[in-house]
Amino acid sequence: MRKVSLFIISIVLLLVLSACGGDGNKEITIGSKTFTEHYLLAKMSTLLLEQEGFEVNETSNLGSTALRKALENKQVDLTWDYVGTGLVTYLGEDPMSDPQAAFDKLNDIDQEQHDIVWTNLSELVNTYTLMMREDHAKELGISSLSDLADYVNENPNDLSVATNAEFYNRPDGLPGVEETYGFEFPDANVNEMDTGLTYNALRDEEVDVAMGLSTDGRIEAFGFINLEDDQKFFPAYNATAVMTTETYEAYPEIEEIFEPLSDILTSETMIKLNYLVDIEERSVDEVAREFLVENDLIEE
Amino acid sequence: MSRNKRISLIVKIFFWAGLIIFFSWAFMNDMFLPIYEETGAFFNLMGEHMLLVLISGSLAILTSVPLGIFLTRPRFRKAEFFAVNVANLGQTIPSLAILALAMGFLGIGMKAALVALFAYSLLPILQNTIAGIDSVDEDTKDAARGMGLTNTQILWRIELPNAAYSIIAGVRTALVMNIGTAALAYLIGGGGFGVWIFTGIQLFDNAYLISGAVSVSLLAIAVDYLFRGMQFVLVPKGLRLARQAVS
Numbered sequence: 304m305r306k307v308s309l310f311i312i313s314i315v316l317l318l319v320l321s322a323c324g325g326d327g328n329k330e331i332t333i334g335s336k337t338f339t340e341h342y343l344l345a346k347m348s349t350l351l352l353e354q355e356g357f358e359v360n361e362t363s364n365l366g367s368t369a370l371r372k373a374l375e376n377k378q379v380d381l382t383w384d385y386v387g388t389g390l391v392t393y394l395g396e397d398p399m400s401d402p403q404a405a406f407d408k409l410n411d412i413d414q415e416q417h418d419i420v421w422t423n424l425s426e427l428v429n430t431y432t433l434m435m436r437e438d439h440a441k442e443l444g445i446s447s448l449s450d451l452a453d454y455v456n457e458n459p460n461d462l463s464v465a466t467n468a469e470f471y472n473r474p475d476g477l478p479g480v481e482e483t484y485g486f487e488f489p490d491a492n493v494n495e496m497d498t499g500l501t502y503n504a505l506r507d508e509e510v511d512v513a514m515g516l517s518t519d520g521r522i523e524a525f526g527f528i529n530l531e532d533d534q535k536f537f538p539a540y541n542a543t544a545v546m547t548t549e550t551y552e553a554y555p556e557i558e559e560i561f562e563p564l565s566d567i568l569t570s571e572t573m574i575k576l577n578y579l580v581d582i583e584e585r586s587v588d589e590v591a592r593e594f595l596v597e598n599d600l601i602e603e
Numbered sequence: 604m605s606r607n608k609r610i611s612l613i614v615k616i617f618f619w620a621g622l623i624i625f626f627s628w629a630f631m632n633d634m635f636l637p638i639y640e641e642t643g644a645f646f647n648l649m650g651e652h653m654l655l656v657l658i659s660g661s662l663a664i665l666t667s668v669p670l671g672i673f674l675t676r677p678r679f680r681k682a683e684f685f686a687v688n689v690a691n692l693g694q695t696i697p698s699l700a701i702l703a704l705a706m707g708f709l710g711i712g713m714k715a716a717l718v719a720l721f722a723y724s725l726l727p728i729l730q731n732t733i734a735g736i737d738s739v740d741e742d743t744k745d746a747a748r749g750m751g752l753t754n755t756q757i758l759w760r761i762e763l764p765n766a767a768y769s770i771i772a773g774v775r776t777a778l779v780m781n782i783g784t785a786a787l788a789y790l791i792g793g794g795g796f797g798v799w800i801f802t803g804i805q806l807f808d809n810a811y812l813i814s815g816a817v818s819v820s821l822l823a824i825a826v827d828y829l830f831r832g833m834q835f836v837l838v839p840k841g842l843r844l845a846r847q848a849v850s
Contacts, residue, residue, distance in 0.1 A: 496792035
């Protein structure tokens with residue numbers, strides 16, 4: 304009996320101690336979506352915040368709308384997201400192509416309606432893209448989305464496309480592209496699959512066109528080209544940090560902590576980092592750490 | 604009314620009430636909108652889903668039942684341990700992992716999904732076939748032998764009719780699980796109702812999620828009832844009465 308109560312007491316003590324261990328009150332939950340770039344951004348944020356004495360929990364692998372809900376419900380305090388996604392998908396506004404204007408509008412609406420603050424607008428643009436194998440695209444004479452539209456209108460059943468369920472249904476996804484450029488892939492030619500697999504499907508010639516994200520390292524490695532968005536349909540998808548107002552007010556320093564990072568994030572940098580993870584198969588943790596150390600943002 | 608009957612009645616009432624509440628909630632909130640707004644897509648997905656289940660399920664039946672019969676012949680008895688364990692593998696590897704593995708060599712699309720679903724359905728049918736045939740009364744078989752029936756005749760006239768109940772129960776289990784698992788085919792571009800379920804998850808749109816999930820459940824229930832009917836037809840009347848008498 305005594306042993307049991309000793310055991311219970313020690314467990315309780317352990318719990319109490321661990322609850323007030325460290326700087327216990329600076330706790331934060333970072334969420335991320337289901338692709339490499341997001342893992343990297345979440346990892347970098349974690350490393351930066353940990354250096355400043357935060358205790359960080361990571362919740363990864365959320366679909367973008369699930370992540371947004373988690374943020375609204377305060378299950379996630381902070382994440383990275385894209386201005387265009389916020390404006391069009393979360394708020395149902397019209398797409399805007401000027402990043403700063405979109406960012407300001409987003410903040411106006413979101414702070415008022417959902418207690419969510421967008422900070423650290425970066426030059427990293429990760430837009431949706433439709434990709435083709437370079438040789439195949441050349442053979443068919445397609446280099447832009449307008450070319451694609453013309454080709455599909457002439458040969459409606461010739462090309463098949465791979466997309467995930469999100470892009471296939473989002474207003475700023477395939478339906479919007481088809482409306483803007485005036486063409487339509489027949490239902491039977493659309494293959495819906497998990498996000499990352501579209502690249503493999505295109506590489507293995509199982510489809511002719513695939514959706515991708517413009518900063519993905521595989522585009523270059525697999526010999527794809529991004530079809531040019533010549534009518535500027537895709538809105539500004541600049542990456543920014545997003546947090547709940549509560550977090551923003553409790554830790555105003557976060558914006559400053561992230562500033563040196565958001566200042567150096569560009570699409571080119573991100574393509575390189577994604578490449579290291581996806582093609583060279585290095586770990587997210589290693590790549591994120593190395594990048595921050597190289598830029599003197601964290602100590603080794 | 605006995606205590607058990609009363610409890611089962613209460614459970615039934617709660618179950619049906621829950622079902623009615625769910626469906627009226629779903630209808631009032633337009634949760635089935637995708638089904639009548641995109642009827643073409645709905646039938647398309649249903650076709651794909653049924654095709655996945657039909658092909659992988661029939662192949663599994665055509666493999667497992669003969670294999671089960673084969674393994675219960677005295678001469679090949681020793682192979683049973685090996686075969687059942689191989690089939691076990693198909694079942695114990697998480698279905699998502701089988702999908703991913705199959706995709707590795709068959710590429711993206713329905714083919715890989717079929718292989719995965721096939722592997723997943725083998726075990727329940729195989730085990731129930733073996734158990735069904737094993738459970739046939741030795742004395743009955745002896746009597747048949749005494750009447751001059753050959754081994755093949757014993758198999759067709761005595762063993763299989765007696766084992767039918769158990770074999771079809773295995774098929775039912777396998778198919779119901781197969782229908783549920785086929786929802787994962789979306790992940791590797793295999794189509795089916797999984798497309799709507801994952802659309803619902805990715806877009807946080809419950810209408811898609813529920814339209815997809817309810818369709819999968821209804822399909823599973825329909826197939827289960829179909830095979831219950833088949834059980835009724837295929838199991839000899841005498842055996843059915845005997846089973847009722849025991850329970």
